[in-house]
Amino acid sequence: MTGSSTSAKTISIREFYNNTDLGPANMGQTFTNDLKNYFIQNSNLAVVVxxxxxQLDGEITDFRISPIAPVSTGDPTQLTTASSTRLTITVKATYVNTLDETMSFKDKTFSFYKDFPNEQNITDVGEQYTKAIFERIINDLFNASVANW
Structure with a gap:
């Protein structure tokens, strides 16, 4: 039993490029490797060059750090701060199914986020949270492509 519902035997996954301003330099390569591993572990597809x-390719289009959950200081002369920060990553993907073109999609966006308290610094938790976000996006991408969900 696999997670895919396709009769295909092979998938080619091209490098997902990091087209963000803030993301780590190796983010595209990390995402691509994690994506390939997920397909290998969760389907009978052979990953070919x-x-x-x-066929699957795309790019990481957004790596955003945003303040959320504002907390008022009660003093109108002081700036309002946020008690939490949100890391959001967005991936745009194109999927081609040469056996059934109706299953293909172009430039579909997948996005997920992770919230963390302001006491945590993004440099300390960024890698861990990026990995968690990638896991969710990869799962969504797998479901949209070969699992037909």
Whole structure:
């Protein structure tokens, strides 16, 4: 039993490029490797370098750190601060199913976020939270492509 519902035997996954301003330099390579590993572990598809029956490529388009949950100081002369921060990552993907074009999609966006308290510094938790966000996006991408969800 696998998580895929395709008759294809091969998939080619091209490098997802990091087109963000803030993201770590190796983020695209990390995402691509994690994506390939997920397909290997959760399907019977063989990952090939190019010309797979299924083809997947895309880019990481956003790596955003935003303040959330504002907390009023009660003093109108002081700035309002946030008690939490949100890390959001967005990936845009194109999927081609050469066996069934109706299953293909182009430039579909997948996004997820992780909230953390302001006491934590992004440099300390960024790698851990990026990994957690990637896991969710990869799962969503797998479901949208070969699991047909």
């Amino acid at each position: 190019e010309e797979g029956e299924l």
